Amino acid sequence: MKTLKLNELLHIRQENELWFANNERSIFVSSQAFGTMQRDLIENIGINRMKTFFFKYGYQLGVEDAKEVAEKDSLSLLEKIEYGPIIHALKGHAKSLITEKDFEVEGNEIKSFRFKGVWENSYEAEQHLQNFGISQSPVCYTLTGYATGYITGVLGVDVFFKELQCQGQGAPCCIWEGRLVSEWKEEAEEFFSYSKELPILKELEQTNVKLMLERNNLSLVSKTYNEMTNELIKGNSIDSILDILHKQHYVPIIVEDGRQNVIACKGITLEDYDSMRENFSELADKKQCHSKVRVFSMENGTRLMSPIFLLGKVVGYCSFLYERERTPNYEIDSMILDRLASICSLLFLKEKTEVESLEQVKGHFLEEIISGKYTQQEIMRKADFIQLDLSDHYHIVVLTYKYLNSCDEKELTLHKKTFERVSAYFREEKNLNVLIGQQPDSLILLMTEKQVRQQNMEKTIRTLVSYLKKKIKNALFLAGISSHYSNILEAGVAMEEARSAVRLSSRDEPITLFSDLGMLGILINDQNEQAIKKMIRDQLGILYESLDKHKLELIETLYHFLEQGGNLDQTAESLVLSKSGLRYRLNKITDLLDCDLRDPQRQFQLMMALKALKIIEHERIKKIQA
Structure with a gap:
């Protein structure tokens, strides 16, 4: 039998080719093998369970060493505490050094315990760096477990050790601190969490129950x-x-x-x-x-x-x-x-698809009515399929729309939104059966008078425009309303009336009835268009020749001036102009037309010409303004 005495604390001997340390059979394990186990545990059970596993392992090692030291009556309590780091180092875990100690005992009661120290060359941190690189948190779980178990075994009271910095985090050394559990307060929860972890099989069993449920x-x-x-x-x-x-x-x-x-x-x-x-x-x-x-x-x-x-x-x-x-x-x-x-x-x-399909059918039906495809009998029979009585007086309404200023949404989006809102308004809000046709820049509505007898057609369309302004922001809606007709075959004529009327609508007055056009409405048709253009040219002279944006600005100023009865304040407010700016424009118009804008007869003739211009040259004006 051969005994190798390293010091008074650790006796290593070999017997029958087996190794014993302090009479306990021992085995030699390389730090690399520990690192392999560390890596496999993290990969298989996760970092949190690995913490529990290594902490408990280190804790048990510390408790066993504390038993050996506790039996030495020749040592004081402080000396027994100080032997802990020495044994730790002798077993190759790390080079350990106590740097601060605060220890107070009254009788058999530990009043305070606070030790600080350093671990250098921690085998646990070394392996973690090799296998995983730098960690975001301390990694020496067996070392803190050992210190906790050893001091708890020596003192007979619960203590807890934790790392303040760790080599595994890239620090030059590990700094640790140990206190009574009662002194750690909230931080002691970390200690209790190690003890409260469920065994993995128990956790799997609970997980299985949850999965079954x-x-x-x-x-x-x-x-x-x-x-x-x-x-x-x-x-x-x-x-x-x-x-x-x-x-x-x-x-x-x-x-x-x-x-x-x-x-x-x-x-x-x-x-x-x-x-x-x-x-x-x-x-x-x-x-x-x-x-x-x-x-x-x-x-x-x-x-x-x-x-x-x-x-x-x-x-x-x-x-x-x-x-x-x-x-x-x-x-x-x-x-x-x-x-x-x-x-x-x-x-x-x-439901939405069915409604949209029905609205498309009704819109197509309206287009065929306007185009004159069917006889009156055919129209009446087909209208019965959609529960609409077209023997009643009716109006055609043209509703135009555009964005007031630059907008991210495309015009197609506005077209779709407007159609959906108008359709929903009459179907859900008013419970009216209305034919709605779609054109590139407008909607064509056919409405029977019988359905809106409680309020006239103008009020109905005015409430529609107000509704659309609330639902679709940043858009301008204008409407023109035809005269009332009883013969459904005249729907095409009624549509042209409504289209003429809407061209005189503006932001200030978004609704125009064809009847408001007076004699002008009767005069304007395809047969006398050239005569009307001559009348416009005679009245507006140079303002009508070679139309451009500047001349359109003057024309718009003159229109508002005449519409407001020559009132400068109201005209300036309507055009959002200063009075001096308005006077400048009116003086320029007077010079170009060489006439007195206050003459009632001249005012009437100019107003007729301007209204005719808005109707006849509508498409030309749109292109210039674009």
Whole structure:
């Protein structure tokens, strides 16, 4: 038997080719082998579990060494503490040095304990750097575990050691600190978290239970969703779908549109719902939110609510209502409600497609009426298919639109938006059956007088324009209204009247009736267009020749001046000009026309010429202004 005595603390001997340290059988393990285990543990169980594993391993090593030292009665308590770093170093873990000590004992009670020190050449940090590079946090878990276990074993009270800096983070050495657990306060939670970690098999078992529960939940949700989808495929209504859901879920269900008007309900009457919805709190319970489903508190229960999306916009809401004594299963219920919202989105899309198809058919029908394709009998018969009586007096309205200034949206987008809004306005807001035709820069509307008898046609179109201005920002809407006609075969003539009228509409007066054109409306037609142009040339002279933007500016000034009855203040306000700027323009116009702008007869002739110019030369003026 051979004994190798390194010092008074660590005795190494060999017996029967086996090695013993302080009478405990020992094995030699290279730091590289430890590094391999460190890498494999991180890759297989993750860094957090690896921390727990190594901390507990080091803690046990420290506790075993503390037993040997604790039995030496010749050593004082402080000496026993100081032997810890020495044994640590002798075992090759790191070169350890105590730099600060604060230790106070009263009787058998440890009053305070605070030690600081340094580890140099930590084998654990060395291997981490080789295998993973620089870490964002300390990595010497076995070393802190050893120090914690050793001092806890010596003192008989709980202590905790942690690294303040680490070689694994790129520091020149590791700096550690140890205190009583009670002195660490919140930071001691780190210590307790190591002890509270579940064994991986137990955690896997719990995870499996959760996965089974989740699978069952998903199976239930999937079954419900499939049954609702089958009802949708069969072409059944929202009521049929809610019947299916209510039989399985036994909870009141509400489906509303974007303005929160009830579309369908099941398990609750409209009267009960109206009294209940007044008690909804304004704010959703953030803690209970799942996905886009929101939870609202009520005095007598709870409401789960999910938006219905269509083409990226909210078009309605689905809700489950719960009485106070019933607690929602938020996990399952929110998923089912979300699926119901998806089904409603498809229903709304189907309805939207049907409406758009009908509107396109009606628009095509109007184009054929205007083109003179059908006889009166054919028109009346086809109109019956869309529940429209065209034997009544009617008006044609031309609605034009454009952006007021540069806008990122394309004109095609404005065209689509305007058509959708006009169609929705008459269908949903006014419940009127209107034929709407589309042209590149305008909409053509055919409206029967019988449908708007409670308010005249002008008021109806004026409210439409106001509605469009609110719904579509940064756009100008102008309308022209034809005379009333009784013969549907004259729709083409009525459209030309409306088109002539809209050319005199402006931002200040966006609605113009053909009747407002007076004699001018009667005179302007294809047969006497050249005579009208001669009249314009005679009255406007040089202003009409070689039209350009500068002359159009003067023409617009003259038009507003005459329209305001020669009132300078009102004209300046209408043109957004200073009075001096207005006077300058009027003087220039007077010089060019060589006439007195205050002469009533001359004013009448000029106004007729200007209105005729806006109608006859409309396309030419648009090109100049573009």
